[in-house]
Amino acid sequence: DEIDKLVQKNGGDSLYVILKAADESRGTKTSIIGITNDTSFTENLDSRVKSRLNQESIVFPPYNSQELKDILEPRVKGVVKDGSIEESAINLCAAIGAQEHGDARKAIDLMRISIEIAIREGDESITTSHVYRARDRLETDVLKETIRTFPTHTKILVLSCITASE
CATH class of the missing domain: 1.10.8.60 (Helicase, Ruva Protein; domain 3)
Incomplete structure (x- = not known):
């Protein structure tokens, strides 16, 4: 939850390390679900991170x-x-x-x-x-x-x- 806060606090490198480790873990399938309220979150990510993402966005409407x-x-x-x-x-x-x-x-x-x-x-x-x-x-x-x-x-x-x- 609030993956954007993780990146703000620790920089894009933390997300890159997680994604790289997931890619390199042979014989296992790894999924990472990142939740954010910032719809433009991925636009500002480092190109190394973007290249490792197989992103699918789901937008939830706000609660009434x-x-x-x-x-x-x-x-x-x-x-x-x-x-x-x-x-x-x-x-x-x-x-x-x-x-x-x-x-x-x-x-x-x-x-x-x-x-x-x-x-x-x-x-x-x-x-x-x-x-x-x-x-x-x-x-x-x-x-x-x-x-x-x-x-x-x-x-x-x-x-x-x-x-x-x-």
Whole structure:
């Protein structure tokens, strides 16, 4: 899953080594299934990697809100007691996930963090308020992680811009 992240982190050489090893393993058939949301992923690969790929692409359409709701509902059963999650909270998690390119992971993370917030605060039910706070927390976490990966000089530039705008 997220083969593009493997290549971004380790460079195309890691994928090349895997494909080369698969080609050189005599007497065995090897398949590699790489999953990515980046439809242009293979366009930027090194020619050595491209030449070893016998690529077949399958494009899955993004989930809609109802499909995400159908994914979320069985996941929350057994995690919290029946009736403790308001229907509107599940609907909101599904709707936000659908707006984020039909991202099931985003919807699931929102539901999980909403439950964590409610438990931490001692609330008996999970509401849309918890979902909105979970969304804010997720967005903050993504921003922090993005900034954390910046080189030092970029961090200094961002800090300078923030300071200048205050």
